[in-house]
Amino acid sequence: MAKMYYSEEHEWVRVEDDGAAVIGITDYAQQQLGDVVFVDLPDEGKEVEKGDEVAVVESVKAASEVYAAVSGAVTEVNEALADTPNLVNESPEGEGWFFKLTLSDQSELEALMDEAAYANFVKGLD
Amino acid sequence: MVLSDKDLLKTPLHDLHVELGARMVPFAGYAMPVQYPAGIMTEHRHCRASAALFDVSHMGQVRVTGEQAQAGLEALMPIDLSTLPEAQQRYALLTSDSGGILDDLMVARLSDGFMLVVNASRKHEDMAHLKRGLNKGTQAELLEEQALLALQGPKAATVLSRLSPGIEKLPFMHLADVEIAGFRCTASRSGYSGEDGYEISVANADAETLARRLLEEEEVAAAGLGARDSLRLEAGLCLYGNDIDETTTPVEAGLVWAVQKSRRTSGGFPGDKVILEQIEKGAERKRVGFKVQGRAPVREGAALEDKDGNTIGRITSGGFGPSVEMPIAMGYVPAEMTAPGTELVARVRNKPVALEVVKLPFRAHNYYRG
Structure with a gap:
């Protein structure tokens, strides 16, 4: 069973059964951003450190940086976002994923929240 | 603060x-x-x-009255109010002594004076400027109840x-x-x-x-x-603070149409020397529109480069145009690079994004023409 983790910066990390981590932004984040018109994704093969600026999401109004919630090497990016960036709005935790990573430090996952904890965290923001 | x-x-x-x-x-x-x-x-x-x-209630609605109101406003703006009939309005500019733009606004003639609609971000500066610049006996009142x-x-x-x-x-x-x-x-x-x-x-x-x-x-x-x-x-319209400000002249901004013909010979407004000289000889830089290649929006502040990588200007407004369905932008470039079709490069997060100068507006105006 894949497991979901969430960061305070409104990213999700889904760890698949084979250990690959899929990264995206949460439903709350896409609602805050509004209509996404472009996603600047990292290059495949890029090594990212937790906290690095790894992607940029452009809405009609503004550009927002996405910081890596975990460290690792980028193995794949979501090519579909190039032509249909609004997948991020329509399916933020599904088809609107950003990129896949090979995790370099599994223990970083422990600092992230599970779904219930993130839901509580978001509640506290309003 | x-x-x-x-x-x-x-x-x-x-x-x-x-x-x-x-x-x-x-x-x-x-x-x-x-x-x-x-x-x-x-x-x-x-x-x-x-x-x-x-809701644009944040904008400043300013009533200007008094026998000298017309002359007073004409001393602050390159506008000819003698050709503005009652109950009509016109786009106008408050200019600075150095030929820059202090604000852009609408001026309407009322039965007993003028109504200005000014930018929210400028209304207090505009009021101070009007009070300093208008002659005695002319009143400028910010309508806070409207x-x-x-x-x-x-x-x-x-x-x-x-x-x-x-x-x-x-x-x-x-x-x-x-x-x-x-x-x-x-x-x-x-x-x-x-x-x-x-x-x-x-x-x-x-x-x-x-x-x-x-x-x-x-x-x-x-x-x-x-x-x-x-x-x-x-619509290719300027946003004050982005596309026009005290460092841009009406000529550079492509707003010469807001400088009425009669004022181009007589002058008599702040910055007239600079502005009239630019009208005659042309400005060194001009505001233009850009079509952006690809989907990455190019936003205000992005540097513009020529083909050789020289920085030649900057973007003043930019984003995704929902009706034209592509990223669009406006900015200032040297006069020799204003021809539609001119290819330039904007720096976005240190990556080059190709742009092409296009005629403004990006989408034709759909005003009521009776």
């Missing part, structure tokens, strides 16, 4: 915005709706297809004619004192979207009821500052 949200001013429609689920943001000292739940893209397209209601609504879009006239029969015949850039749904208003056929529409000045006390009444019409949806910005960008 950092203002906390609770120090922000509220327009008379504040409670309505919150009720409609708007995301409120600070803008020029006011809490303003940047978007409603529909989102900027939908609000923008609704305005182009139907009618959108904007709200301003903008109803914009191809169906605005149809909608408004139901609540104020006859208003559909008001010509472009004309004003009328009218009753709309029973409320006393001054409406002008104008706006900032590139579409047909009206700006409606109404007493603060009546503003919310009137706005609710307008929103009851099936063609009308609320739109926020986000859509207002993307609409005006597609």
Whole structure:
């Protein structure tokens, strides 16, 4: 069973059964951003450190940086976002994923929240 | 000074915005709706297809009266008010001694003076400037008790004619004192979207009821500052503080049409020497529009480079155009690079993005021409 983790910066990390981590932004984040018109994704093969600026999401109004919630090497990016960036709005935790990573430090996952904890965290923001 | 949200001013429609689920943001000292739940893209397209209601009560409505009002205003702006009939308005610029732009505004002639509508971010500076610059016996009064609504879009006239029969015949850039749904208003056929529409000045006390009444019409949806910005960008209209400011002249900004012919010989306005010389000889740089290749928006502040990598200008406004369905931008480039088709490069997050100079506006204006 894949497991979901969430960061305070409104990213999700889904760890698949084979250990690959899929990264995206949460439903709350896409609602805050509004209509996404472009996603600047990292290059495949890029090594990212937790906290690095790894992607940029452009809405009609503004550009927002996405910081890596975990460290690792980028193995794949979501090519579909190039032509249909609004997948991020329509399916933020599904088809609107950003990129896949090979995790370099599994223990970083422990600092992230599970779904219930993130839901509580978001509640506290309003 | 950092203002906390609770120090922000509220327009008379504040409670309505919150009720409609708007995301409120600070803008020029006011809490303003940047978007409603529909989102900027939908609000923008609704305005182009139907009618959108904007709260622009943060803007300054300034009444200028007194026997010398006309001469006083003409001493501060390159405008010829002798050719402005009563109940008509015109776009105008307050210029600085160095030829820059202190604000852009609308000037209307009333039966007993003039009405200016100025930018929210500039209204206090404008008031101080007017009070300094206008002669004794001329009064400039900021109307704090009036709200301003903008109803914009191809169906605005149809909608408004139901609540104020006859208003559909008001010509472009004309004003009328009218009753709309029973409320006393001054409406002008104008706006900032590139579409047909009206700006409606109404007493603060009546503003919310009137706005609710307008929103009851099936063609009308609320739109926020986000859509207002993307609409005006597609229409190629300047945003003060971005595309024009004290460092840009009317000639550089491509706003020479706002400098009336009679003032081009006589001068007699702040910065006349610089501006008239530029009108005669041309400016070294000009504001142009850009079509952006690819999908990455190019935003204000991005540096512009020529083919050899020399920085030659910068972007002053940019974003995604929901109706033209691509990223668009405006900025300043040297005069020799203003021809449509000129290829340049913008730096976005240190990556090159190809741009091409295009004629403004990006989308043809759809004003009412009677």
